[in-house]
Amino acid sequence: MTFPLxxxxxxxxxxxxxxxxxxxxxxxAPPRIDPxxxxxxxxxxxxxxxxxxxxxxxxxxxxxxQDTAKTTRSSKGGVFVDLNRAGSGLMEIVTExxxxxxxxxxxxxxxxxxxxxxxxxxxxxxEKGSLRVDANVSIHRAGTPxxxxxxxxxxxxxxxxxxxxxxxxxxxAIHYLTxxxxxxxxxTRGFNESTGETHTLRTKEDAEDYRYMPDPxxxxxxxxxxxxxxxxxxxxxxxxxxxxxxxxxYGITATDVETLTSMDEFEGEGIKYFEEVxxxxxxxxxxxxxxxxVNWITHELLGQLAQRDVAWTxxxxxxxxxxxxxxLVEKGELTGTSGKNLLxxxxxxDREKTLDIATTAQxxxxxxxxxxxLEELCKAVIEKLPKEVESIRKGKVNVIMxxxxxxxxxxxxxxxxxxxxxxxxxxxxxxxxx
Amino acid sequence: xxISRRLxxxxxxxxxxxxxxxxxxxxxxxxxxxxxxxxxPIAIKDNILYRxxxxxxxxxxxxxxxxxxxxxxxxxxxxxxxxxxxAGLVGKTSMDEFGMGSMNxxxxxxxxxxxxxxRPRRREGKEERSAGGSSGGSxxxxxxxxxxxxxxxxxxxxxxxxxxxxxxxxxxxxYSMVSxxxxxxxxxxxxxxxxxxxxxxxxxxVFDVISGPDTKDATCASASTRARAREVEDEARRRITGLxxxxxxxxxxxxxxxxxxxxxxxxxxxxxxxxxxxxxGATILPISLPGIRLSLPAYYVLACxxxxxxxxxxxxxxxxxxxxxxxxxxxxxxxxGEVRKRVVAGTYALTADAFNNSYLKALxxxxxxxxxxxxxxxxxxxxxxxxxxxxxxxxxxxxxxxIQTAPILPKEDTPATxxxxxxxxxxxxxSLAGLPCLSVPYGTxxxxxxxxxxxxxxxxxxxGLVMDVARVGVESLTQGE
Numbered sequence: 001m002t003f004p005l006x007x008x009x010x011x012x013x014x015x016x017x018x019x020x021x022x023x024x025x026x027x028x029a030p031p032r033i034d035p036x037x038x039x040x041x042x043x044x045x046x047x048x049x050x051x052x053x054x055x056x057x058x059x060x061x062x063x064x065x066q067d068t069a070k071t072t073r074s075s076k077g078g079v080f081v082d083l084n085r086a087g088s089g090l091m092e093i094v095t096e097x098x099x100x101x102x103x104x105x106x107x108x109x110x111x112x113x114x115x116x117x118x119x120x121x122x123x124x125x126x127e128k129g130s131l132r133v134d135a136n137v138s139i140h141r142a143g144t145p146x147x148x149x150x151x152x153x154x155x156x157x158x159x160x161x162x163x164x165x166x167x168x169x170x171x172x173a174i175h176y177l178t179x180x181x182x183x184x185x186x187x188t189r190g191f192n193e194s195t196g197e198t199h200t201l202r203t204k205e206d207a208e209d210y211r212y213m214p215d216p217x218x219x220x221x222x223x224x225x226x227x228x229x230x231x232x233x234x235x236x237x238x239x240x241x242x243x244x245x246x247x248x249x250y251g252i253t254a255t256d257v258e259t260l261t262s263m264d265e266f267e268g269e270g271i272k273y274f275e276e277v278x279x280x281x282x283x284x285x286x287x288x289x290x291x292x293x294v295n296w297i298t299h300e301l302l303g304q305l306a307q308r309d310v311a312w313t314x315x316x317x318x319x320x321x322x323x324x325x326x327x328l329v330e331k332g333e334l335t336g337t338s339g340k341n342l343l344x345x346x347x348x349x350d351r352e353k354t355l356d357i358a359t360t361a362q363x364x365x366x367x368x369x370x371x372x373x374l375e376e377l378c379k380a381v382i383e384k385l386p387k388e389v390e391s392i393r394k395g396k397v398n399v400i401m402x403x404x405x406x407x408x409x410x411x412x413x414x415x416x417x418x419x420x421x422x423x424x425x426x427x428x429x430x431x432x433x434x
Numbered sequence: 435x436x437i438s439r440r441l442x443x444x445x446x447x448x449x450x451x452x453x454x455x456x457x458x459x460x461x462x463x464x465x466x467x468x469x470x471x472x473x474x475p476i477a478i479k480d481n482i483l484y485r486x487x488x489x490x491x492x493x494x495x496x497x498x499x500x501x502x503x504x505x506x507x508x509x510x511x512x513x514x515x516x517x518x519x520x521a522g523l524v525g526k527t528s529m530d531e532f533g534m535g536s537m538n539x540x541x542x543x544x545x546x547x548x549x550x551x552x553r554p555r556r557r558e559g560k561e562e563r564s565a566g567g568s569s570g571g572s573x574x575x576x577x578x579x580x581x582x583x584x585x586x587x588x589x590x591x592x593x594x595x596x597x598x599x600x601x602x603x604x605x606x607x608x609y610s611m612v613s614x615x616x617x618x619x620x621x622x623x624x625x626x627x628x629x630x631x632x633x634x635x636x637x638x639x640v641f642d643v644i645s646g647p648d649t650k651d652a653t654c655a656s657a658s659t660r661a662r663a664r665e666v667e668d669e670a671r672r673r674i675t676g677l678x679x680x681x682x683x684x685x686x687x688x689x690x691x692x693x694x695x696x697x698x699x700x701x702x703x704x705x706x707x708x709x710x711x712x713x714x715g716a717t718i719l720p721i722s723l724p725g726i727r728l729s730l731p732a733y734y735v736l737a738c739x740x741x742x743x744x745x746x747x748x749x750x751x752x753x754x755x756x757x758x759x760x761x762x763x764x765x766x767x768x769x770x771g772e773v774r775k776r777v778v779a780g781t782y783a784l785t786a787d788a789f790n791n792s793y794l795k796a797l798x799x800x801x802x803x804x805x806x807x808x809x810x811x812x813x814x815x816x817x818x819x820x821x822x823x824x825x826x827x828x829x830x831x832x833x834x835x836x837i838q839t840a841p842i843l844p845k846e847d848t849p850a851t852x853x854x855x856x857x858x859x860x861x862x863x864x865s866l867a868g869l870p871c872l873s874v875p876y877g878t879x880x881x882x883x884x885x886x887x888x889x890x891x892x893x894x895x896x897x898g899l900v901m902d903v904a905r906v907g908v909e910s911l912t913q914g915e
Contacts, residue, residue: 211784213739213793216623219653 035061036091036223042115043240044107045254052254057108058096065090066215070129071154075194085129091121097136097146102165106158109133114239117265126157133161137168139176147172148184152191152198164191168198242271250278250290259298263312270312273297276319277326288326296326300340304347317346324357334361337413374407374415378423381406382431392428400424446548446565446574447525448480449488454522470639472520477581478513479572480526481533481618482627485509487523491618492531494542495748495768510616511651512585512627512644519643524581527571531770532745533589533620536857537841538570538596540772550840551578552601554883563840563884566596569630573600576630583631583640589620590733591835591861593628594873598887599840601875603637603904605629606861608663608894609868610655612641613648621740622653624733624865634874634905641897655895663816663895670813670829670899676715682907683715688810688828692726693860699837701879702886710911719828721810725803726863732803733862734855735783735796742780745773800866807831807867813893830903831891833860835873839884860889870897874904875912 040059045052067090070082093112099105113124113131124131133156138149152168155161168189175184189198237245243257263270278293279285301322305312325342328334334342342361381403382389391399400421407420454475478484481491488503490496496504509517517523528548530540538548548570550563565574569586573596576584586593588606597604605628612627619625627644631637648654655663676683689704708718748768750761769777783792808815812827837859864871873887888908892900 209786211743211781211786212789213743213784216621216740217652 035063037062042095042108042111044104044111046104046107055098055104057098060094060096062094063092065092073193082129097138102162102169105135105165106162109158109161111239114261114265118236118238118268120236120266123266126155129156132156135161135165137165137172139169139172141176147176148186150184150186151188153188153201155191160191160193163196164198167191167196171198236268237271242268246271246274246290250294252290252294256294256298259302260294263302269314273314273319273322277322280323281320285323288323288330292330293322293326296322296339300343304344308347317343321346321357328357328361332416333358335414335416337408341413374411374420375423375427377407377410377415378403378420378427381410382424382427389428389431400428445546446527446571446578446580447477448490448492448528448571450525451487451523454524456517456520456522469520471516471582471643474521474582475524475580476516476521476640477524477527477572477575477584478516479569479584479586480529481587481620482513482526482585483508483510483616483618484513484523484526487526489526489618490542491533492529492541492545493769493773495764497768506616508616511613511648513616515644515646516585516640521582521640521643525575527569527575527584527586529571530568530592531773532618532741533568533587533592533625534741534772534776535567536591536595536854537564537843538567539564539844540567540770542770547843548574549843550574550600552599552840552885554878561842564599564843566599566840568592568596569604570596572630573597573602573604576600576632577602579632583629583636585640585644586628586630587617587620588626588628588861588865589624590737590865591858593626593630594835594861594871594887594889595857597630597873598835598875598885601878601885601887602630602632603634603875604873604887605637605641605897605901606864606871607641607645607897608655608870610653611645611870611895611897613646613651613654615648615650615654619740619744621737622744623740624737626865634872634901634909637872638898638901641901645897659817660895666813666816666893667896667899670893670896671902673812674829674899674902677902677906680906680910681715682711682903685716685830685903685907686719686812686828687711687716687903688719688721688831690721690723690726690831690833692723693833695837700834701839701881701884702834702877704832704834704876704888707876707888707908707911711907714907714910716907721828721831723803723806723810723831723863725799725806728799729803729863729866730855730859732796732799733858733866734779735792736800736866738776738780739783739793739796740780741773742777742784745769745777803863804867807863807869807891811893813896815893816895829892830900833889835860835887835889839879839882839886864889864891867891869894870900872897872900872904874908876908877912 037059038061040062042057042059043054044057046055047053067085067088070085072080072082074080095108099108109131116122116124116131122130126132132154135152135155136149137152138146140146150168150172152164155164172184175182185203187203188201190201191198239261242261243254246252246257246260247254257271260270260274261268263273274290274294274297277297278288278290280287301317302312305316310316325334325339329336329339338361342357346360385403385406388399388402392403403424404417404421407415407424408417456473480489483489483506485506485508487506489506490503498504513523528538528541528545530536530538531542534540541547548565550565551574552563564570565577569584569588569592572581572584572586572593575581577600586596586604588594588604591606593604593606595604606626607628609624609626614622614625614627617625617627629637629640629644631640647657647660671677674682674684676685689708712718748765750764750768782788783796810827810831812824812829836857838857841857861871869891871889871891873889875885876888878885890900890904890908
């Protein structure tokens with residue numbers, strides 16, 4: 001059980017309720033000052049020797065603060081202060097120095113964003129100011145201790161953060177190479193987005209005195225054990241857990257899970273959709289092949305939607321329809337090409353016709369050709385293309401593919417190419433004999 | 435009683451509507467059943483927000499370019515409760531700037547000063563007396579019968595001191611009993627909204643209306659906390675067996691030895707009152723609250739530190755003249771001398787260099803004082819694991835409210851002869867401890883014929899019991915005269 005006591009601080013940027021909490025103060029017994037959480041971690045993927053490896057970034061603590069304002073630097077050098085956020089709560093998440101490159105920092109931020117979104121804690125949008133990063137940099141020569149640490153404040157995109165870290169890393173290296181005897185000055189720095197450079201905001205000497213004091217308007221909050229337990233129980237499935245579970249259960253790749261996760265980072269609808277397609281609505285439904293299902297979802301469905309520049313939602317093509325479609329394909333009643341056509345038709349057409357996939361497929365004439373129908377088609381093609389047939393008879397076997405192509409074309413994709421080939425070969429050989 | 439001769443038509447308002455403002459009954463469905471204050475004219479201190487009335491806190495910093503005061507877009511919870519109960523708003527009353535002062539003289543230049551409406555029977559001195567501060571306008575409005583009751587705020591005695599000087603009743607409730615939503619902050623951990631009225635029962639009627647939970651103030655006590663406090667209070671009431679018959683049998687009253695001051699600081703001796711209380715069946719006991727001795731400096735460090743924080747919002751960007759260049763001017767010219775002094779002192783107390791030896795020490799003294807109070811009460815604190823109830827403890831702590839009667843109003847532009855801060859000597863302990871404290875008149879001083887109040891302090895959440903004892907034990911003495 002923790003009793004976080006909000007702390008007020010004061011800075012020059014005046015805001016209506018001019019405070020910003022922090023927990024950097026140790027006070028005698030009566031007011032207890034505690035972060036809301038300590039000793040956590042976030043695992044990220046980093047490139048390994050052969051395959052990606054997992055890197056654990058430790059979270060030192062999370063503390064609740066009050067936001068003061070959002071600052072935006074204009075290209076002309078002016079600073080705009082947006083005070084609409086003043087007084088609203090914010091979380092400061094403090095990591096340990098566990099990241100070794102700008103790329104690692106970037107994948108940490110992206111991972112953090114997906115966790116925050118899944119938890120419903122924040123939309124994690126850095127441009128909107130929902131998430132900001134203060135990044136600390138220090139470098140060393142292998143085998144020697146780390147040098148001076150500099151903090152870059154208020155980075156507002158992952159790209160800018162990487163740029164800033166990269167610039168700062170070089171700056172430190174150049175300093176140590178050119179002035180090996182002078183220690184680097186410890187300072188807080190800002191990042192200029194137009195030049196891609198960092199600059200001094202303040203040094204240790206002119207650090208601001210925030211004049212910390214316990215905030216009397218925010219009494220300590222007692223977090224009851226049962227409340228905490230309830231939160232733990234109702235936690236949504238987090239990205240890491242989802243990845244392990246889905247790849248074990250369905251044999252799909254990490255990239256596939258990532259795509260499913262990214263379909264809806266907030267409610268996890270993408271993963272839910274996938275599992276509905278695979279499992280069906282009824283416990284007696286036969287599970288479909290996970291890999292095939294994920295391919296249909298991520299390639300066909302998302303691909304089609306991307307072409308139309310439409311964002312995915314489960315309603316665009318409800319999971320039971322997708323399942324129905326996949327069942328038809330699996331049974332061979334619908335070829336893959338027909339399935340894709342059907343999907344395209346449903347996504348572009350009006351919804352009334354989509355209530356029954358099988359009927360729609362019939363209506364569109366997409367149902368796979370039976371053997372008799374296919375043979376008729378093949379005969380027609382042989383008659384249509386006598387030259388090609390002649391070439392085949394003379395031994396140019398590969399020309400058969402042109403005939404197959406024609407069959408596919410004439411059947412509007414409903415023919416099974418493999419079967420069509422068999423029939424064509426059979427017919428041509430038969431005709432040779434006669 | 436003698437405290438009845440009063441000057442009328444004292445100018446104690448900063449804003450007065452032509453007719454008292456009542457809530458449109460159509461807007462309040464609960465009006466009929468809750469109308470305990472139906473038709474009662476009530477004044478509010480000028481740091482309590484009422485929608486579409488000006489709020490100045492007696493400060494130029496809340497006056498804009500065009501010379502217009504801040505016009506609040508919302509109404510304080512306590513005022514909303516009053517209006518819902520059928521009360522009429524008669525106006526907003528003068529105060530020391532942002533509540534800082536004890537004489538209602540820290541006003542913008544050219545403002546009308548509030549004169550104490552009380553007129554002693556013998557007219558030795560013709561000098562005008564101060565109504566006290568910082569809720570001086572509220573006290574004067576009530577004492578001169580321009581309002582049935584008034585709301586004030588009390589950070590270190592700003593309700594009780596004016597009540598004592600003007601010969602009326604003033605209640606500073608327990609911290610967090612009345613919502614501070616819509617009340618301009620001075621020191622957030624000490625500010626309390628309270629009541630000034632001419633007698634205890636009027637005070638009770640108003641307090642019962644403004645006291646209640648409010649989600650808009652995180653420090654306002656919840657309904658369940660209030661229920662727990664009521665249980666403890668009912669238990670304490672049952673021990674005072676004489677209460678139903680207008681007696682105090684079973685009541686234990688403690689007199690802190692630390693409040694026993696030299697005769698020069700005790701204009702009206704307590705012993706006639708103590709004799710009266712004993713005759714009603716109460717037991718008087720000497721107690722010790724050692725923390726009182728250092729409570730005045732502790733109070734001023736904490737109050738100023740918090741003021742430097744809460745007043746930081748008046749940065750000139752929201753109120754005042756606005757433009758970036760003029761912000762500094764706004765802060766320099768907008769605040770009066772007393773406010774500037776306290777902001778500077780408080781800012782210093784919070785700097786990294788001074789913090790440990792000023793703010794933290796004051797916090798520690800405050801903590802010890804709270805412990806001192808809890809060690810002497812018979813009832814346990816409804817909120818905490820302080821000490822277990824002690825049958826040898828006391829129910830009420832009693833001492834004079836002030837070290838003097840109403841001081842002479844200093845001539846304008848001359849410094850006050852009375853050291854202002856010392857006047858709070860006996861009022862700040864209950865503020866630091868967050869306990870309910872009621873000042874009720876117990877007579878007039880022989881020397882100048884001016885009224886004096888006695889303070890009754892109870893366990894947290896026991897305003898009801900404090901008011902019971904004040905009515906039965908103290909008002910019965912003055913009414914006889």
